[in-house]
Amino acid sequence: MSKVIQRAPKAYKNADFLNSPDARAIRIISEFLEPLRRFRYQGVRDTIVFFGSARTKPMREVAAARRAIERRVRNSKKGATSLRQKLRKAEIAEKMSAYYEDAVELSRRLTRWSKHLYQENRFVVCSGGGPGIMEAANRGASLAGGKSIGLNISLPFEQSPNRYISKEFNFEFHYFFMRKFWFVYLAKAFVMFPGGYGTLDEMMEVLTLLQTNKIKKKVTLVLYGREYWEKVLSFEEMVNHGVIHRRDLRLFTFADSPKEAYDHLVRELTKNYPRETAAG
Numbered sequence: 001m002s003k004v005i006q007r008a009p010k011a012y013k014n015a016d017f018l019n020s021p022d023a024r025a026i027r028i029i030s031e032f033l034e035p036l037r038r039f040r041y042q043g044v045r046d047t048i049v050f051f052g053s054a055r056t057k058p059m060r061e062v063a064a065a066r067r068a069i070e071r072r073v074r075n076s077k078k079g080a081t082s083l084r085q086k087l088r089k090a091e092i093a094e095k096m097s098a099y100y101e102d103a104v105e106l107s108r109r110l111t112r113w114s115k116h117l118y119q120e121n122r123f124v125v126c127s128g129g130g131p132g133i134m135e136a137a138n139r140g141a142s143l144a145g146g147k148s149i150g151l152n153i154s155l156p157f158e159q160s161p162n163r164y165i166s167k168e169f170n171f172e173f174h175y176f177f178m179r180k181f182w183f184v185y186l187a188k189a190f191v192m193f194p195g196g197y198g199t200l201d202e203m204m205e206v207l208t209l210l211q212t213n214k215i216k217k218k219v220t221l222v223l224y225g226r227e228y229w230e231k232v233l234s235f236e237e238m239v240n241h242g243v244i245h246r247r248d249l250r251l252f253t254f255a256d257s258p259k260e261a262y263d264h265l266v267r268e269l270t271k272n273y274p275r276e277t278a279a280g
Contacts, residue, residue: 031178035171039186042168043119046276047126047149047186048110048265050103051202052133052193052224059097066090099193099225100136105258106191106224107140107148113266115146118280123188123269124149128179129161129171133193138164151179180205188273189220189265192252194228210251211244218272222261226254 017023039045069087076083107125114123125141127134129150141148142164150165153173161170173179184206192203203223209215223229238244255261270277 028175028178031173031175032181035182038168038171043121044124044149044169044186046122046188046273047124048189048191049126049183049187050107050133050137050191050193051128051195051199052099052103052136053096053195053199054128054130054132054134055196056096056100056132056136056194057093058136059094059101062090062093062097066094096194100133102224102258103133103136103191103193104140104143106261107137108144109140109258109262110265111141111144111146111148113262115144116279117276118278119276121147122276124169126151126183126187127165128152128183128198129165131160131162133195135162135164138162141166151182153179184209184215187219188217188269189222191222191224191261191265192229193224194232200232207248207251211248220265220268220272221252222255222264223252224255224261226256229254 011017018026066087069083069090073080073083073087110123111125117123124147125137126149127137129138129152134150138148138150139162147166147169148164149169149171150161151171151173152161152165153176161172171182173182180202183202190203190206192199206215206219206221210219210221235244235249239246239249253264255264266277
C-alpha cells in the first residue's frame with residue numbers, strides 16, 4: 001500500500017519561511033504594500049505629521065503626581081534629598097506637559113479645518129501611534145470627530161498603540177525605515193514637538209531630505225517650542241561653523257502656541273495646495 005504524502009504548505013503560507021532571514025525582502029515589501037492598499041482604499045493622499053516625545057504626559061496626570069510629592073516633602077524630615085529630586089523632576093514633567101495639551105489643541109484645530117474641505121480624508125493627522133505627543137495628536141483629532149493615523153512600531157518599551165487612533169489607520173511596523181517612509185511619503189506638513197533621540201532622528205532626516213531636494217513636493221515644517229529647540233540645538237552655531245548654509249534656516253518655522261502653528265500651517269497648505277484645500 002502506497003504511503004499518502006500530505007501537501008506541503010504553499011510558500012506564501014509557510015510561516016517558518018516567512019519569518020526566516022530568507023523572506024526578509026517579502027516582509028519589507030509587505031510593509032510598503034499593505035499600508036499603500038489601506039491608504040488608497042480610504043482615499044488618504046496627504047497627512048500632517050506630528051513628532052515628539054513618547055514620555056510627555058497629560059497635564060492633569062503630572063500635576064497630580066507633583067502635588068502628591070509636595071505633600072510627602074512637607075511631611076518628611078529635613079534633608080529628604082531624594083524627595084526633592086523627585087519634586088524637581090515632577091516640576092519639569094509638568095512644564096513639558098504643556099506641550100501635550102498644545103498638541104491636542106493643534107491637532108483638534110487642524111482636523112476641524114480639514115473636515116470642511118471638499119474631499120474627505122485630506123490632510124489627516126498622523127503620528128507614531130504611541131504615547132506622549134503621539135497620543136496627543138491622535139487625541140486632538142478624535143476630539144474634533146475626525147480620523148487619524150498611527151504608524152506604530154514594535155519596541156521593547158514605550159511604544160504601544162494609543163486608544164485614539166482610528167481603527168482603519170492603526171499600523172504596526174517592524175522596520176524603522178519603512179515606517180519613516182510612510183511618515184514622509186504622504187506628508188504635506190510636519191510639526192516637531194520637543195522630544196529626544198527619536199524625535200531628533202526624525203527631524204534631522206526630514207531636514208536633510210528637504211535640504212538635498214530629495215523631497216520635491218512643497219512641505220511645511222514647524223518646530224514647536226522655540227525655547228526648547230534653541231536650548232537643545234543651536235542652528236546659528238551650525239551656520240557659524242559652516243556646516244549648514246543660512247538659507248537652510250528657511251526650511252522650518254518656529255511656533256509657540258497652537259494658534260500660531262495653526263495659522264502658519266493653514267496659510268502655507270492653502271498657498272501650496274489650493275485645489276486640495278478648497279472648502280466643501
